[in-house]
């Protein structure tokens with residue numbers, strides 16, 4: 001079987017649309033470098049298109065009817081959207097699901113210290129990272145600090161051109177003989193990922209000195225940083241205890257290649273699927289089955305926590321929505337979930353010619369060859385995988401062929417080389433049809449990941465076809 005290249009299939013009009021969508025996608029990535037920022041960006045996008053917040057509708061007791069659009073946010077880090085279809089909920093929904101958390105370095109709860117004239121923030125990495133990739137690159141600090149009175153202070157430093165950035169040092173090559181003999185996993189260890197945030201001591205005038213002498217005293221660099229934080233954000237060192245600060249690569253998404261065919265940016269796993277899913281929802285006007293999109297947190301650490309896919313947040317939200325539509329019963333919720341079709345949308349490992357030995361070419365995803373389906377994921381003999389039903393795969397194939405969507409099928413590298421998981425298995429617990437699908441990414445989980453503009457475009461088209469036509 002041969003795959004087609006999407007660039008060869010797109011007509012002039014579509015090629016223009018690719019560029020428009022790519023620009024919007026890059027903006028989305030720039031505005032959403034944390035799950036909280038993603039939720040904010042998405043809520044802005046969908047409210048403009050008529051989505052209303054569930055909480056308010058529940059309070060007012062508003063009845064929902066066909067065509068109504070409603071969303072719910074959980075703890076500012078997960079969001080579920082519904083566009084009510086003409087069929088009853090019990091006949092099932094068409095669900096797009098993706099995650100909006102990405103690998104990064106989280107700032108610890110007692111992070112600030114001074115050593116050798118530098119002030120540092122200590123970090124604990126989040127998700128699967130090659131630690132050596134995070135040293136000596138410009139880094140930005142995003143997140144929130146919640147004060148004791150509940151005030152939320154938003155932090156976003158390192159993205160504007162005149163903003164300062166932060167960095168993690170690495171040993172100079174001249175002294176690195178011993179370091180370079182280490183295994184790559186040990187070259188930079190987790191506890192060495194300390195973010196340099198300052199080098200200038202806080203200088204205080206000596207009270208009793210007529211010669212106008214100044215002194216800096218103990219831990220003056222750290223004190224200097226605290227003084228700046230106090231002045232800029234009115235926060236104290238103790239406020240780090242209730243902060244969620246994420247260290248991410250600084251800078252905007254970029255077009256890549258002389259032909260500008262690709263996008264190089266942080267956090268494309270899995271914001272590329274989140275963005276295309278939201279776009280598909282907004283561009284799908286009327287459906288028979290209710291169209292649904294869930295964008296969750298914590299996938300990179302096992303889909304745990306109140307905002308991860310394993311949380312009851314989604315099920316509870318669905319129950320509320322069905323209640324407002326006058327269709328709620330415990331049995332109806334179960335029937336709805338069991339009868340639903342889902343695309344568990346996540347990035348796929350793009351074939352990398354430089355590391356060809358890790359892939360099996362017939363069953364690898366190629367950048368530019370369209371939306372990717374992974375019948376299964378997992379590791380060591382599909383362990384931990386959802387493994388979609390063949391009947392469902394056939395149904396999806398038929399829909400995609402009918403709508404001329406270019407797609408490819410793949411698995412995550414060679415058998416026995418490695419593996420990974422997604423949120424697919426969690427939704428499958430309800431008995432619904434779920435398949436992994438999404439966009440191929442090169443250097444997944446690196447500070448800068450690459451995707452093909454054509455794949456982003458084709459994936460959005462694929463999601464639209466699915467929302468409109470899936471029904472099994």
Ligand code: MN
Nearest residue numbers: 269270346347
């Ligand atoms: Mn992912």
Ligand code: MN
Nearest residue numbers: 269270300445
């Ligand atoms: Mn991932």
